[in-house]
Amino acid sequence: MKQRQTRQLRAVREVVESAHDHPTADEVMRRVRARLPQISLGTVYRNLQKLATQGRVRVVYLADQAARYDGMTGAHDHFFCERCAAVTDIMRARASIPAVGRRLGQSGYVVRSHSLTLYGVCTACSGPKAARAVRHARRVASA
Amino acid sequence: MKQRQTRQLRAVREVVESAHDHPTADEVMRRVRARLPQISLGTVYRNLQKLATQGRVRVVYLADQAARYDGMTGAHDHFFCERCAAVTDIMRARASIPAVGRRLGQSGYVVRSHSLTLYGVCTACSGPKAARAVRHARRVASA
DNA sequence: CTTTCTGCAAACTCTTTGCACTCGT
DNA sequence: ACGAGTGCAAAGAGTTTGCAGAAAG
Numbered sequence: 001m002k003q004r005q006t007r008q009l010r011a012v013r014e015v016v017e018s019a020h021d022h023p024t025a026d027e028v029m030r031r032v033r034a035r036l037p038q039i040s041l042g043t044v045y046r047n048l049q050k051l052a053t054q055g056r057v058r059v060v061y062l063a064d065q066a067a068r069y070d071g072m073t074g075a076h077d078h079f080f081c082e083r084c085a086a087v088t089d090i091m092r093a094r095a096s097i098p099a100v101g102r103r104l105g106q107s108g109y110v111v112r113s114h115s116l117t118l119y120g121v122c123t124a125c126s127g128p129k130a131a132r133a134v135r136h137a138r139r140v141a142s143a
Numbered sequence: 144m145k146q147r148q149t150r151q152l153r154a155v156r157e158v159v160e161s162a163h164d165h166p167t168a169d170e171v172m173r174r175v176r177a178r179l180p181q182i183s184l185g186t187v188y189r190n191l192q193k194l195a196t197q198g199r200v201r202v203v204y205l206a207d208q209a210a211r212y213d214g215m216t217g218a219h220d221h222f223f224c225e226r227c228a229a230v231t232d233i234m235r236a237r238a239s240i241p242a243v244g245r246r247l248g249q250s251g252y253v254v255r256s257h258s259l260t261l262y263g264v265c266t267a268c269s270g271p272k273a274a275r276a277v278r279h280a281r282r283v284a285s286a
Numbered sequence: 287c288t289t290t291c292t293g294c295a296a297a298c299t300c301t302t303t304g305c306a307c308t309c310g311t
Numbered sequence: 312a313c314g315a316g317t318g319c320a321a322a323g324a325g326t327t328t329g330c331a332g333a334a335a336g
Contacts, residue, residue, distance in 0.1 A: 004290055004335050025326080040293045045326060047291095061206050063258075064301085066325060079252060090247070096239035101261065104233070108266035109222060115206075116259045118244065123251030147310050147315055168301080183318045188301060190316095207326085209300060 003050075011035050012047040016057050017071035022078075022087035024066045060087065062117060077115075081122035088122060146193075154178050155190040159200050160214035165221075165230035167209045203230065205260060220258075224265035231265060 011032045016023070023031065029044045048069055051057040060068040062080050068087055079088040101111035154175045159166070166174065172187045191212055194200040203211040205223050211230055222231040237259065244254035 002290080002336080006291060006335070008292070038293075040295095042294075042327075043292055046328095049327095059207075061204065063204050064210065067207065079247065079254075082255065088252075090243070092243070092246075097259075097261075100233070100235070103235075104222065104261065104263075108269060109231075109261075110264040110269050111222075111261045112225070112263040114259065114261040116240075116257065118240075118247065118252075118254045118257040120247075120252055120254040120256070126253050127251055145311085145315075149310070149316060151317070181318075183320095184300095185302075185319075186317055189303095192302095 008032070008036060008039050008043050009047045009050070011039070012044055013051055013056065016048070016051065016069050019069075019071060022060060022068040022070050024068055026066070028069060060117075061115070062087070063119070077117065079118045079120065079122065081125055082119055083121050083125040086122055086124075090118065151175070151179060151182055151186050152190045152193070154182070155187055156194055156199065159191070159194065159212050162212075162214060165203060165211040165213050167211055169209070171212060203260075204258070205230070206262070220260065222261045222263065222265065224268055225262055226264050226268040229265055229267075233261065 012028060015028055015031045019028075019031070025041065025045055025048060028048065029039065029041050032039050032044065048057060048059075052059050052069075055073060056071075058070040058073055060070050060078055062068060062078070065080075065085070072089065077090045079090050080086075081088070097114055097116065101114070104111055155171060158171055158174045162171075162174070168184065168188055168191060171191065172182065172184050175182050175187065191200060191202075195202050195212075198216060199214075201213040201216055203213050203221055205211060205221070208223075208228070215232065218237060220233045220237055222233050223229075224231070237257075240257055240259070244257070247254055
């Protein structure tokens with residue numbers, strides 16, 4: 001029952017907490033392997049789930065894509081770029097959502113959490129240097 | 144290139160459009176089979192995707208669950224009951240979201256769509272008759 | 287030492303796809 | 312008749328899990 005402080009758990013936690021780009025489980029594994037070349041994807045999933053249960057990590061589900069993991073646990077939402085698959089944090093989108101929860105609460109619903117995601121094209125992909133940005137993003141996304 | 148009016152496509156469309164409970168692809172197949180007993184799950188998926196591309200059906204992605212299909216194509220959001228897996232439509236949650244899109248637009252982001260889902264416990268599951276409601280929901284969910 | 291955790295691989299779920307055949311048009 | 316659509320089964324992607332051995336406390 002007691003949680004052990006294994007090097008794998010710590011490495012997964014440190015990778016996710018220091019990541020600013022919402023990596024997938026697979027990407028987390030690649031990064032952890034820089035330090036622990038033997039770690040398996042199953043262990044990464046188990047530890048990510050453990051951290052998520054403890055609230056140390058947030059899981060971000062995006063349409064039909066693989067789940068992303070986010071070390072920022074404070075209230076914020078996400079923007080998903082349909083061109084380069086980048087995920088950007090949005091800090092101010094939620095202002096009105098507590099009101100929705102309150103209204104639903106009067107109808108007997110208990111709102112525990114919510115998820116707001118905007119889909120579209122990000123600055124890098126829609127701007128004048130879009131071609132270069134897309135190339136860059138693809139490289140990062142498949143690295 | 145021309146779209147054909149097959150009985151399978153029509154049956155899938157009619158099932159989803161008349162459903163009020165956000166069925167999964169598997170559930171759609173079960174319902175269609177009442178009329179077309181030999182329809183395959185692959186065909187259901189192909190037709191759901193076709194209808195979604197045409198905007199006649201909305202796909203609702205919920206955390207790590209299977210996708211739900213929604214015949215209501217107008218703007219609305221969803222509440223997901225973590226106890227019975229029921230999905231409820233929420234009509235008024237989005238009022239403030241266009242403003243978020245506008246603000247992001249000024250930063251070079253193009254917002255094409257968004258998804259807002261609230262998670263919690265629904266009226267039937269949190270009320271005084273919760274036990275019965277849960278039993279009912281489970282029966283429906285696994286029917 | 288005891289118990290949790292790991293690595294591996296197999297299993298699982300959901301969804302997509304290749305192929306030969308069917309059926310709208 | 313032509314070719315889009317179907318059924319089937321196999322393949323894919325992402326995630327979970329059983330088990331024997333490793334290692335944390």
